[in-house]
Structures are given as C-alpha cells and as structure tokens.
Amino acid sequence: MGLDRINRVKEALGLHFDCPVITVAGTNGKGSTCAYLESILLASGYRVGCHMSPHLLVFNERARVNGEEVKDDLLLEHFAAVEKARVSIVDAPTLTYFEFTTLAIMHLFSKANLDAVVLEVGMGGRLDAVNIVDADCAIVTSIDIDHADFLGGTREAIGLEKAGIFRAGAIAVCGDPVPPQSLIDHAEKLGCDLWLQ
Structure with missing residues (x-):
C-alpha cells in the first residue's frame, strides 16, 4: 500500500515532533520494550507519550501520556483534526483504521508538550504507518518469520x-x-x- 496516502494527510496536519521519538519494531517483544522505555523515561522525570497496539479492552490503551490512558474527549478532538486535514486534500485519500488512529495519536502527542515519544510499529516497519516519523532511535527487538505474505518468507527479507x-x-x-x-x-x-546484542 505504501506511505504516500498517510504522508499526504500528515503534511496537511502539519504534524511534527519537537522531542525525541523512539520507534520499536520486531517479531516479538515490541510491547514489552515500549513499556520498559516508557517506565524508564517516566521514572527519570520525563513527560512521555506511548503508542502501542492492539488494545485489549478499550481503544484508549493505545495512547498514554505520562502513563495514563488518554481520555475519549481528547482522542476525539484529534480524530476530528485528522479527518479535517484528510478531507481538505484534493482527491482526499482513504486511510486504513490503523493509519487513521495512528495519525490521531501522533497528532495528540505532538501537541502535548512531551519530552519523548515511544511508538510501536504495527507490522513490519518500512511501510507501517508509524514510519512516517523520522525516529531519533529505532529499535528492532527480534526477527522471525511472521506476516510472510506481506514481509517475505525469510528472516533476511523480514x-x-x-x-x-x-x-x-x-x-x-x-x-x-x-x-x-x-x-x-x-x-x-x-x-x-x-x-x-
């Protein structure tokens, strides 16, 4: 699918970060790594945004600021901002659920006066919605055969x-x-x- 559509909406939003961004990809251990990073940064006194997916019970689990799930009204504000930016584009691109929600959470984080942002990749890395951000630190936890239809059938390809x-x-x-x-x-x-390692 590529990142062209989501990048067009990102540009219409004027999305950028004024703090360091860490992205985390990998076959296993992404969520744990994000949680560890978030905990370390919070314990060090930093204001931190952390995006992980999928959620278990409620969508809000995907977006935490300073260790607290973001409230519905704040999420809705940023969903509306993404939709407004999307429809402002000539031949407005469609976005997948993951692309739309990831953009909304990133937009929320970009406005939250944070010291650091931790973003978990959904699948793969190169073409994942999280990869629209140029991370200051990119982590790959582990590599094994997963999503072979999309990522390739060997560890080298993945x-x-x-x-x-x-x-x-x-x-x-x-x-x-x-x-x-x-x-x-x-x-x-x-x-x-x-x-x-």
Whole structure:
C-alpha cells in the first residue's frame, strides 16, 4: 500500500515532533520494550507519550501520556483534526483504521508538550504507518518469520522490512541475538549508529 496516502494527510496536519521519538519494531517483544522505555523515561522525570497496539479492552490503551490512558474527549478532538486535514486534500485519500488512529495519536502527542515519544510499529516497519516519523532511535527487538505474505518468507527479507524504520545517521538498535545480515547492511548503508546484542 505504501506511505504516500498517510504522508499526504500528515503534511496537511502539519504534524511534527519537537522531542525525541523512539520507534520499536520486531517479531516479538515490541510491547514489552515500549513499556520498559516508557517506565524508564517516566521514572527519570520525563513527560512521555506511548503508542502501542492492539488494545485489549478499550481503544484508549493505545495512547498514554505520562502513563495514563488518554481520555475519549481528547482522542476525539484529534480524530476530528485528522479527518479535517484528510478531507481538505484534493482527491482526499482513504486511510486504513490503523493509519487513521495512528495519525490521531501522533497528532495528540505532538501537541502535548512531551519530552519523548515511544511508538510501536504495527507490522513490519518500512511501510507501517508509524514510519512516517523520522525516529531519533529505532529499535528492532527480534526477527522471525511472521506476516510472510506481506514481509517475505525469510528472516533476511523480514529483517530488511523491519530495518526500514532506521534513519540515516540515527541510533539503531537490534536485540536479536543473530540479526539478519540484511538488517546490518541496511544500517551500515544509512550510516546508523548501530547497537547489537
């Protein structure tokens, strides 16, 4: 599907972050890693936004500010902002549920005067809605065969998809004990500050 549609809406929203952003991808351990990062940052006195999915009981679990789930009225305000931006575009693009809700949560975080934002990738990395943000630190927890129809049928193919969240010259972390060479090569090509287990 690509990121063109969601990027058009992001630009119409004027979405940007004035604080460091950490993105987390991987086959397993994404949610735990996000929770650990959020806890560490909060314990250090920082104001933190954390987006994780899917939710278990209520949608609000996906968006936390300072460890507290965001209230419905605040979420609705940012859903409305995304829809207003979307329909303002000539030939307004459609967005998937994940794209729309991720944009709304990112927009909320961008207006919340935060010190750091932690974003969990939904699937893969390169083409995930979270990847519209240039992260200051991108983490890949582990790589295994998952969503093979979308990401490829080998660890090398999947590793490259997940490494798609890395940014040139930025910090990249991989927690997999045997990372695919494709991930390492991609990080080196971008000149990332790569940290391996």
